[in-house]
Amino acid sequence: MTESDNTIQLDETTGPEHFGLRLDQVLADLFPEYSRSKLKTWIQDGKVAVNGEVITVPRHKMQMEERVTVNAEIEIQVTSQPQNIDLDIVYEDEHILVINKPADLVVHPGAGNPNGTVLNALLNHVPNIDKVPRAGIVHRLDKDTTGLMVVAKTLPAQTHLVDQLQHRVMSREYEAIALGTMVAGGVVEAPIGRHATKRTHMAVREGGKPATTHYRVMEKFRAYTHLRLKLETGRTHQIRVHMAYVKHPLLGDPVYGGRPRLPKGASEDFISTLRGFQRQALHAAQLSLYHPETEEWMTWQAPLPEDMQNLLEAVRLDTKENPEDII
Structure with a gap:
């Protein structure tokens, strides 16, 4: 070959x-x-x-x-333009690329975001990746979700990675801060489909695609819970939809979080921190997969971004200042 x-x-x-x-x-x-x-x-x-x-x-x-x-x-698959956009590269070889995506960076061009995306950056960074479907992007993160993504640099690598995703071999773990105090972990198994009236939203609904999210409690506070979550499937907005479905939406989620709720007796500093966090508190913390060429099982981790670290510290302080409210 x-x-x-x-x-x-x-x-x-x-x-x-x-x-x-x-x-x-x-x-x-x-x-x-x-x-x-x-x-x-x-x-x-x-x-x-x-x-x-x-x-x-x-x-x-x-x-x-x-x-x-x-x-x-090999025909050209992508017609977007290359752009010199910095990528936080965690790992790279001739077959795959793993990046740590920051907040406020869209993965694919689309309505309202014709350029300035991860795809535009990949076209600039990897010669000939325009001949791989979607410039090698096999899974995506929401615009304001941070963390790890793997990209295929060749057609064989793309086929291999897509197969791992479809057969639920690839492992993706997230950290999140959810509203409310959760005392134990669990599993959400609920089908997800397009919202009946809000076409840009997803929802748990009959006839949706099967979706499974595992979660465990890392740290609980008086009004929030720090979670570790593992995806078994990869539906659009899956974690955000599932956590809202079990009445614990992600802190800061502008779509599924509902009306902002401030903890009783919160300090002005804490309220300011909450209002200043303008995205869902969700981070793709760990990615594991079989390398498409060597078949080696590989794992990468990305620490929480600074804004989520600061948010956690503020939540801890709020709990310390209000010990009577701890469940």
């Missing part, structure tokens, strides 16, 4: 186990580093040959010991 900046050349011989199978099935077995949809497209586009003969029918039945070759061009 060879892969240059613009071309992919693959060459393998089928075995007895491939007899009678369809060409697209055989390609998926021989070249698992590429997605089934991509391999099927290459067949239909005349990029695949069997014993030197171009085959354009994915259902073509295979014999034994046939030579299968693929000669494909």
Whole structure:
């Protein structure tokens, strides 16, 4: 197998186990580093040959010991413009990139954010990543959620990482500050779908996609709880929606947090700190996955950003000043 900046050349011989199978099935077995949809497209586009003969029918039945070759061009997948935006890079090699995303940085361009995004920064930082779907972004964080994201730098790496996400192999853990005092951890299993009337919001609703969030208490205060959460699925706004569903929305969440509530007897300094925290208190603290090339299990951690550290200190002080309210 060879892969240059613009071309992919693959060459393998089928075995007895491939007899009678369809060409697209055989390609998926021989070249698992590429997605089934991509391999099927290459067949239909005349990029695949069997014993030197171009085959354009994915259902073509295979014999034994046939030579299968693929000669494909890597087409541009992303048309956004590169921009010189600093990235906090936690890890990088020729296959993947792990970044620690700050608050107020959007992952993908969209309405209201045509540029200045993580994607624009990746196009500038990684040559040819425009040939990987979504510039290698396989999962996203909300604009004001901080923490770790992995990016695929090649098509095979992207296929591998997407497969880990789909099969719930990749591990993602978060830290959050929730409203109210929670005395124990638990699991939220509730389907999430688009809100019935607010189309930019998500909600727990019948007919939504299955969603599971595990959480445990790291530290409890008189009016808030510091949580560690682990995603089993990756639905849009999942943690924010699930915690609001169990009546413990995230502190500062402008969408799902409801009407701001100030603890009884809070000091002016504490009230000022709460009002000054203008985002959901959520941070992607740990990311673990199998490296797409070496298969090594790798784990990265990102400490809480300064604004959340300061918020926690303020919450601790508020609890210390009001010990009679501790549950």
